[in-house]
Amino acid sequence: MAVLMALGPFMFEAKGFSLADRGRNLDTPWASIEVAGGEDRLQWLGGSGRSETIRGxxxxxxxxxxxxxxxxRAASMGVILPLVAIxxxxxxxxxxxxxxxxxxxxGFIDxxxxxxxxxxxxxxxxxxxQPNYTGAAAQFVQTLFA
Incomplete structure (x- = not known):
């Protein structure tokens, strides 16, 4: 099987756990501050990071x-996972x-x-x-083999 991308130990493949498309967003909000007698000023709020939607x-x-x-299960346990594209x-x-x-x-229920x-x-x-890959990740791995 050809691996296209991985999120931690979870491999997106051409067949099996397939990946159809991927969308990315970058949120960088600005606050508008009213100023008397002038145009509103903008202040950058820093951004809330990148988010992605993966569909398959x-x-x-x-x-x-x-x-x-x-x-x-990893999502339910709050596990932090590295994202890598092959x-x-x-x-x-x-x-x-x-x-x-x-x-x-x-769909197509048998x-x-x-x-x-x-x-x-x-x-x-x-x-x-700084991700702590030892805490929730170790607990998560234990649930896989329990």
Whole structure:
């Protein structure tokens, strides 16, 4: 399988846990300060960082649901994960990120109640602090093998 990108140990592949598209936002808000007798002044507030939305579709015959479930567990535990894109060298390491949301849209439900298709969306945000990969990440790894 060709790996396109990784969020921590979770690999986005061409088949399986596939990646359909990726959107990026950079928020850099400015405050408007009223000034008597003149035009309002603007003050830069610093910004709230970069956020991304990653969308894909999983098909049960190719797998990938376990990876999405693992990402959901990591999000629930507040695990900080490095984001890396494969093949974009030298700009392929995007630094630490957190998962702010996971959306799923199940379709083509079979007689057993299992979806044959699961469209998903991940909302991630860059983490500006010094990541502690030992705390929540160690606890998360323990839940994987429990």
């Amino acid at each position: 579709v999983l098909f049960s015959e190719f797998g990938g649901q376990a990876t999405l479930d693992g990402l959901s 093949g974009l060298a030298p700009n392929n390491v995007f630094g630490p990120h957190v998962v702010e949301g996971v959306s799923e849209d199940h 007689a057993g109640g299992r979806p044959a298709r699961n469209a998903y969306s991940l909302k991630i945000r860059s983490y500006a602090g």
